[in-house]
Amino acid sequence: MTGQSYAGKTVLITGANGAIGTATAKMMADRGAEIFAVDIPGTDWKAFRQAVGHGDRVDTTEADVTRETDVKDYVIKAKTRFGKIDVFFNNAGIEGKYQELPDLDIENLESVFNVNVKGVVMGLKYVLPLMYAAGKGAVVNASSVAGLGGSPGLTPYIMSKHAILGVTRTAALEAAAKGVRVNCVNPGPIDGRMMDSINDGQGGQQKMHDATAAAIPMQRFGTPEEVAGLVAFLGSDDAGYCNGGFYTVDGAMTAA
Ligand SMILES: NC(=O)c1ccc[n+]([C@@H]2O[C@H](COP(=O)([O-])OP(=O)(O)OC[C@H]3O[C@@H](n4cnc5c(N)ncnc54)[C@H](O)[C@@H]3O)[C@@H](O)[C@H]2O)c1
Numbered sequence: 001m002t003g004q005s006y007a008g009k010t011v012l013i014t015g016a017n018g019a020i021g022t023a024t025a026k027m028m029a030d031r032g033a034e035i036f037a038v039d040i041p042g043t044d045w046k047a048f049r050q051a052v053g054h055g056d057r058v059d060t061t062e063a064d065v066t067r068e069t070d071v072k073d074y075v076i077k078a079k080t081r082f083g084k085i086d087v088f089f090n091n092a093g094i095e096g097k098y099q100e101l102p103d104l105d106i107e108n109l110e111s112v113f114n115v116n117v118k119g120v121v122m123g124l125k126y127v128l129p130l131m132y133a134a135g136k137g138a139v140v141n142a143s144s145v146a147g148l149g150g151s152p153g154l155t156p157y158i159m160s161k162h163a164i165l166g167v168t169r170t171a172a173l174e175a176a177a178k179g180v181r182v183n184c185v186n187p188g189p190i191d192g193r194m195m196d197s198i199n200d201g202q203g204g205q206q207k208m209h210d211a212t213a214a215a216i217p218m219q220r221f222g223t224p225e226e227v228a229g230l231v232a233f234l235g236s237d238d239a240g241y242c243n244g245g246f247y248t249v250d251g252a253m254t255a256a
Contacts, residue, residue, distance in 0.1 A: 003229070004236040007032030010082040011235065012075070014038045014065055014123060015092030017048045019192030020142070023224035024089055024231050029054040031232070036078035036085075038063050039092070065092045065119030075126040085130050087235035090123045091142040093160075095194050098153040098201025109156045116160035117167070124171050124182075131180045138235045139175075141168050141184040145250050148186060153201065161186075165246055172244030181243040183234045188250025189213075189221045218251030 006028045015021045016037030025035045025048070034057045037048065041062040052058055059081050063070035078085055096112035099105060120141055131137025146154065147161030164184050171182040189195050189212055199208035213220050230249045233239055248254055 003031060003232055004238050005032050009086040010034045010084050011087040011089065012036045012078045012085045013089040013091060017043050019224040020190065020227045021091050022048055022051050024228040026052045027228040027232050029058060034082045036081055038074045040064055065123065066114040068122055071122040072126050079130060084134060085127055086137060088127045088139045089231055090120050090139060092119055093142055095198050096156045100153050101155060104155060112156035112160050117163045120164060121167055128175060128180065132178045135179040137180045139182040140231050140234045143184040143186045143246060145186055145188045145254050148254050169244050176243050183242055184246045185227060185230050186246050186248045187222060187227045188216060188253040190224055190227055191221045192224060195221065216251045216253050220251065222249060222251060
């Protein structure tokens with residue numbers, strides 16, 4: 001095992017059943033954490049539980065992060081189950097449909113905004129008070145390289161991930177003096193369902209995958225585990241002075 005121990009820490013993860021959520025849950029559970037995993041109603045948790053292991057320290061619940069009652073509920077359940085929330089990985093997100101602006105369907109805009117921005121903000125609204133009361137805690141919001149630059153056909157997603165920078169900075173300024181850190185991660189293209197879907201929209205999965213990979217200085221997509229490593233660092237005491245920042249994990253994609 002490498003990295004700081006998570007023994008005795010409780011980690012709340014939304015979008016936990018996805019590629020990055022599962023890898024993060026596994027990495028933190030392997031390091032000793034208790035994991036409270038949240039994902040959309042109807043989630044089949046079998047593969048997640050199998051991948052993460054440590055069944056005695058892992059619990060799950062279903063919640064739609066766009067509904068305030070569900071958000072309030074998953075936070076109460078996590079606190080009831082493990083007594084506290086030390087680290088919150090505010091990770092649930094959707095990519096939306098690939099549509100250039102003249103074809104933009106407003107429902108697409110609203111649904112991406114609801115999950116990626118409203119869902120993240122509501123998570124903060126209900127988790128931060130618990131961390132303030134404890135006088136400590138770390139939040140990691142999921143932004144993206146899509147929060148640092150544009151990409152044709154992905155206005156709702158790009159807009160939502162830019163918003164996460166603003167939310168993160170504002171939350172950090174509110175939380176810093178209360179002992180709580182709020183940062184965000186900005187992954188580049190990561191192997192998994194989400195990039196397959198984006199590549200489909202852009203004209204063919206394999207062709208777009210190869211073209212995108214060739215344009216990345218490291219010539220490949222990242223892995224969910226490589227994002228998990230950064231999230232685990234930012235959630236740990238090793239990152240004690242990291243607050244209000246954004247951190248790329250993108251194979252040098254945004255270095256140019
Ligand atoms: N995959 C990438 O290349 C990449 C790159 C940069 C940033 N990100 C961001 O990282 C996060 C995780 O992405 P991923 O690759 O694991 O995607 P994923 O699709 O594998 O996982 C996302 C998870 O969020 C859940 N979710 C969606 N809507 C929800 C809702 N309303 N309520 C509750 N849960 C909901 C999904 O069910 C899914 O399990 C997302 O915010 C994504 O935008 C991904």
